[in-house]
Amino acid sequence: MMKKMTLWLVLAVGMVLLLSACGEKSQEDVMKKMENKMNDMSGYKAKAKMSMKTGQEDQTYSIDIWHKKKDFYRVSLDSDQDKKSNQIILKNNDGVYVLTPSLNKSFKFQTEWPDNSSQPYLFQSLVKDIKKDKDATFKATDKHYVFQTKTNYQSNNNLPFQEIYIDKKTYTPVMVKVLDKDKKSLVEVKFQNFDLDPSFKKKDFVLKDIMTSAVAELPVSKNQDNETDSLTVFFPEFTAGAELAEKQEINLADGKRVIMSYTGEKGFTLIQEKKASQETMSYPKQVDGELVNLGKSIGALSDKSLEWTENGTNYILASEQLTKEELIQVAESVAGKEVK
Template sequence: MKKQIVIRMMIALGFVLLLAACGEKSQEEVLDKLESKLEEMNGYKAKAEMKMNTGQEGQTYKIDVWHKKKDFYRVALKNAKDDKGSQIILKNEEGVFVLSPALNKSFKFQKEWPENGSQPYLFQSLVNDVAKDKDATFKAGEKYYIFQTETNYQSNNNLPYQKIYFDKKTYTPVMVKVLDKDKNPLVEVAFSEFNTSPEFKKGDFEMEKNMSAGASDSAVSGDGKTDAFSVVIPFYMAGSELTKQKEIELENGKRVIMTFSGDKNFTLVEEKNDVVPTTTSPQFVNGEIVNLGHSVGALSGNAIEWTNNGVNFYLASDELTEAELIKVAKSVKRKEVK
């Protein structure tokens, strides 16, 4: 009898040890593994699709991410609804740039990006958000480790949370869902490829090479001329309306200045060149990069600049808050002035 009890106890103990050996990793262990992987890697290349439902109509981006340790980044974003070429966020030893190669236009920023906010398509940003949030929740699924954390979007406080899915075998990101205050997903990033042993060529992170390579998606025809200019106005006008519109013929195109008056006054300038300039110097911006959904813009003080469908836009106001300025800019699309 005693022998049977001992055998049963040994079997039970064996099951306990087996379960312990096969048990899931804790939140702390997974985070340690993620941080170790980041430290060990010399860089990565990733492909992803980002869907944004933060405006009047959804936007979809194809994204190519290149990162070379320690501080070199190249993020190419191709908007499915903008056939005028991609934009590239580039960081190298000279600074941070937003490039629009098809228009030969570029902005230069201070070097805080990407550390100054959440970036749902950058591996290190996701891991940093997990590490910084002491109240992050954690769940181990069948294939993924899932974290829910707070975000840090300086220019958009309407997206306070994110849910991040890491592959349990490779510890690389698979999916990111950025959530609104009601935990509804408004931005989704789905990774289709993630190469942790990439090869880079000389010049991959140089501005000149990326401008010339991206120009193959140019908005110009064979004779160098751009498409027709259609003036558009915002869907969201912050309680104002279009009260004045002035057209100025330029030597190489047209500029339209629109004045909106009402609850919050603002000015919107749209400009299009008939021929893409051959050489330009980066325009320095003492501000930050902001994703407007339809394009990537430069936010500085009380103004935002961006390019979309071959048109240069400049929005400024002394009365709009920063959040309202971004909201107006996001809504400037596909509503033509009659």
């Protein structure tokens, strides 16, 4: 009798261990795996496609993400709609920059990027958001572990949630969906590959070398086509209740500037400028603010202004009354209709 009971206990324990081994990993198990992978790697290179429905028109980008431990980043965003609107976010020992090669232009930011807000295309940002959210939900599918967490967009409360899909075998991100308040997906990042053992050269994170290489790779410009180089003026569809009071056109030596003044309880000024030739970059323009993704461009946001470039045109939006979130809303709606 004793032998039978002992045999039964052994079989029972064996079955429990077998079922435990075959069972799905817990949320804590997956988080630990992701943290270990992130801590053990020396860096990564990844490619992704990002689609955005946050502005007046849908935008899609091809993204190259390079990260070298500990604090070096290089994110190249190529617009599928405008092949000349490539922008590069760079972080090295000297600071954080946004480069626009087609305009030979760069901004230097006084910012804690990428730690100050959510970044859907950065592995460590996703891990940080999951870990920070004590109410994060978790489920397992056939191929993925799926987390739903809160986001941390300081200047945009319209995107409060995200779904993060993690590959079960590699524990790296496969897809990220950034959701609005109704849980509707407005931004999607789909990773196409993830290299956890990349090699880097020293010049890969040097501003001057990156800009020189990027400018050399630009498509040939058709400067002889006046229509291509002329300024097409647009106005914002969202104005926070303000109305267009004055539109002033100024002819420059090699281009045109248009100043549009909106008056109301929350008035603002929108400046659009396009030049036939771009000045050679001597040093980056300092920005005491943060970088924001407007869907069509990476913008430089400060307390009272927002500056960005699109299709060779420089835009400056300034206001004493608009909040940062409203500045972003106005900027996202620009280029809805051409002013006749």
